[in-house]
Every structure is written in C-alpha cells, then in structure tokens.
Amino acid sequence: MSYLMSNYAPLEVSFVKGKGCYLVDSKGNQYLDALCGVGVTGLGHSHPEISRAIQSQSQKVIHTSNWYHIEHQETLAEKLCKLSKMDKAFFGNSGAEANEAAIKIARLHGHANNIDNPIILTANQSFHGRTMATLSATGNPKVQAGFYPLVSEFIHVDFNDVNAIKAHTNNANIVAVMLEPIQGESGVIIPKEDYLNQVQSICQANDWLLILDEVQTGIGRTGKLFAHQYNKITPDVLTLAKGLGNGVPIGACLAKGKAAKLFQPGSHGSTFGGNPLVCKTALAVLGVIEQDKLLKNATEMGQYLTSNFEAKLANSNQVAEIRGKGLMIAIELNQDCSSLLNAALEKKLLINITGQSIRLLPPLIIGKAEADIMINTICELIDAL
Ligand SMILES: Cc1ncc(COP(=O)(O)O)c(C=O)c1O
Numbered sequence: 001m002s003y004l005m006s007n008y009a010p011l012e013v014s015f016v017k018g019k020g021c022y023l024v025d026s027k028g029n030q031y032l033d034a035l036c037g038v039g040v041t042g043l044g045h046s047h048p049e050i051s052r053a054i055q056s057q058s059q060k061v062i063h064t065s066n067w068y069h070i071e072h073q074e075t076l077a078e079k080l081c082k083l084s085k086m087d088k089a090f091f092g093n094s095g096a097e098a099n100e101a102a103i104k105i106a107r108l109h110g111h112a113n114n115i116d117n118p119i120i121l122t123a124n125q126s127f128h129g130r131t132m133a134t135l136s137a138t139g140n141p142k143v144q145a146g147f148y149p150l151v152s153e154f155i156h157v158d159f160n161d162v163n164a165i166k167a168h169t170n171n172a173n174i175v176a177v178m179l180e181p182i183q184g185e186s187g188v189i190i191p192k193e194d195y196l197n198q199v200q201s202i203c204q205a206n207d208w209l210l211i212l213d214e215v216q217t218g219i220g221r222t223g224k225l226f227a228h229q230y231n232k233i234t235p236d237v238l239t240l241a242k243g244l245g246n247g248v249p250i251g252a253c254l255a256k257g258k259a260a261k262l263f264q265p266g267s268h269g270s271t272f273g274g275n276p277l278v279c280k281t282a283l284a285v286l287g288v289i290e291q292d293k294l295l296k297n298a299t300e301m302g303q304y305l306t307s308n309f310e311a312k313l314a315n316s317n318q319v320a321e322i323r324g325k326g327l328m329i330a331i332e333l334n335q336d337c338s339s340l341l342n343a344a345l346e347k348k349l350l351i352n353i354t355g356q357s358i359r360l361l362p363p364l365i366i367g368k369a370e371a372d373i374m375i376n377t378i379c380e381l382i383d384a385l
Pocket of ligand 1: 038093094095096097099127128129130180184185213214215216217241242
C-alpha cells in the first residue's frame with residue numbers, strides 16, 4: 001500500500017543515481033535517458049558544475065525571503081533579460097507558476113486599459129500547467145475533466161492558424177495571446193515558420209500581449225536558447241522552467257516594455273521563488289550551456305537524430321510522420337504505440353509515448369554514441385510492433 005495520492009501511475013523502476021546521459025536503477029541496471037525527466041535535466045545527471053553550485057551555495061545560505069535583497073536573483077534576472085531581450089523577471093518554482101504570473105500580467109494589462117473582463121486567447125492541444133488558471137488556459141479537455149468550473153476568460157483557437165486568431169480582432173476584451181512556440185505535451189507540434197511572426201503582428205496591431213510559454217522549448221531544447229529566436233521576434237511575456245534549474249525547481253516569467261511595469265509591490269509573490277540556491281544553480285546551468293556550446297550540440301545532434309530516423313524509417317509503413325526541432329523529437333506512428341514504453345524500458349531506454357507518438361527529449365549533452373543507441377533501439381522497437 002502506498003501513502004501517495006493516486007494522481008501518478010509510476011512504472012516499477014526506481015532510479016537511485018545518474019551520471020551524464022545515464023540513470024542507474026535500484027538493481028544496478030543502467031538506462032539511457034532520452035526523456036530528461038520530461039525536458040528538465042538538459043545537462044544530464046550529476047553534472048559536476050551543477051553539483052558544485054548546489055553544494056557551495058547550500059553551505060552559505062539556501063533561503064532567505066523575497067523581503068530581502070537576493071544577489072543571485074538579481075544576477076539571474078539580469079542574465080536572462082539580456083539573453084532574451086526582456087526587461088524584468090519574476091521567479092517562481094515551476095512552469096505552472098511562471099504561467100500564472102503571465103496570466104496575471106495579462107489581466108493587469110487589460111485592467112490598465114479599462115477592460116473589466118480580460119480574455120486571453122490560447123491554443124487547442126496546448127499545455128500550460130495543472131493549477132486552476134493554467135489548466136483552464138490549457139487546450140485539452142482531459143486535463144480539465146473533473147475540475148469545473150474553470151477559471152474563465154480563455155478562448156481556445158486552433159494552433160498554427162493565423163486566421164483563427166484574426167477572427168477575434170473585433171472582440172474588445174481580448175488582452176493577450178498565449179502560445180507554446182512548439183506544442184510539447186501534445187506531441188511536438190511545430191507550426192509554420194512564420195506563424196509566430198504573424199501572431200506577433202496581430203498582437204501589436206491590437207495592443208494584445210504576446211505571451212510565449214517556453215517552459216518546455218526554452219533553455220536550449222530546440223537548439224536555440226529560446227525557440228522564438230528562430231523567428232527573430234521578442235514576445236511581451238516569456239515563461240521558462242524545466243531546463244533552467246536542471247532539476248532544481250525554478251520557473252521564470254520575463255516581461256518587456258509595458259508588460260514589465262505592471263506588477264507592483266503586493267501584486268504577486270512566492271515564498272520559495274528565486275531563492276539563493278535555485279538562482280545560483282540556474283546561473284551555473286546557463287554558464288555550462290554557454291561554455292560547452294550546448295546550443296550547437298543540440299542543433300547538430302537533433303539533425304543527426306532526425307535525419308537518421310528519416311533515413312532508417314523511410315520505408316516503414318508504421319511511421320506516419322517524424323517531427324523535430326533540436327532535441328525535441330516525435331515519431332508519430334500509424335497505430336497506438338503505448339506498449340513501446342515498457343518495451344523501451346526493457347531495452348534500457350527511457351522515452352515517452354504521447355498519443356500515437358514516441359517522444360524524445362534527450363539531454364543537450366548527448367554525443368553520437370548515445371544518439372546511435374536511441375536510433376537503433378527505437379527502429380528495432382518500431383520494426384517489432
Ligand atoms: C509548455 C509547458 N508549460 C507549462 C508546463 C507546466 O510546468 P510544471 O509542470 O513545471 O508546472 C509544462 C509541463 O510539461 C509545459 O510543457
């Protein structure tokens with residue numbers, strides 16, 4: 001009998017340690033981690049510089065309070081703002097909290113313009129988190145089931161359809177559009193190249209905030225530090241989490257221009273958010289990404305994986321589509337493939353299955369040796385279906 005609530009259905013395996021791209025279970029078996037705790041441990045496990053940052057900071061001070069000045073938080077805010085061309089940062093502990101902050105900023109933006117019932121457009125099949133506001137923003141009825149009444153004033157439109165957004169320009173209550181640059185949880189859905197540029201133009205023409213949820217796509221996952229950099233745009237609000245702490249819980253909501261001026265003392269807060277330990281760790285993560293040229297590696301290894309899958313699976317009648325940007329990759333099959341989760345586990349490979357897709361979010365540090373194991377194992381699994 002477990003004393004844990006039943007909201008997860010974990011696999012039997014339990015990992016006790018890890019190094020680089022590998023995890024070791026309680027029986028001593030080694031697994032290649034092609035999932036990264038769902039896009040979190042981009043630098044792999046027990047990275048020496050991350051361990052060092054955690055150890056040295058924990059020996060100084062872990063937590064004070066946001067009622068006092070926190071130097072590492074200031075430094076991290078400056079670093080993230082300079083990297084993303086944003087003006088201000090707020091730190092929470094998760095992706096959902098980063099998005100909650102973004103939603104609150106959008107509402108303040110509406111009220112500043114005398115809009116009493118501000119509405120945010122979000123996309124069908126999106127995922128923004130599990131808190132009440134973020135699950136209401138999420139465009140997936142399965143995530144919302146059982147939790148009605150939802151937080152109101154989100155309108156869901158089709159992703160990758162500019163006209164679906166344009167159709168709302170007459171609605172004076174719209175204050176923001178909130179999107180993932182690439183939809184992660186619904187299976188790596190990549191929009192047309194200029195989709196975000198067009199959405200930004202619509203937002204600018206209507207004084208709507210463009211909120212980009214880069215909780216999953218950010219921090220190098222797609223081969224750029226932020227996925228929207230492929231579009232050469234800057235959003236008004238940008239949310240981050242997952243890879244930012246390499247496993248230490250941190251979420252960030254960055255804002256620019258007028259969106260950056262809306263929070264005032266008392267508008268928002270978090271007890272743990274941005275404490276010295278997590279900020280020092282996140283600074284170390286950004287340092288390693290830069291120093292080890294991990295964006296270049298993620299781009300090259302992403303291309304290597306995707307092109308090899310395309311070549312090796314070209315004649316497979318099981319495969320419907322291969323989608324990828326950097327190290328965010330999905331292989332969509334023509335049939336249910338949920339059995340592959342355990343089949344991969346038996347072959348000591350950690351993957352995710354989303355709908356009919358095999359989803360891979362390997363660490364940014366992978367080399368060809370690990371990529372070849374992923375390619376061969378997954379092709380074998382698909383062949384055996
Ligand atoms: C795009 C996106 N936004 C938000 C979240 C929620 O993040 P968290 O689970 O840290 O609250 C996720 C988690 O998968 C995500 O992929």
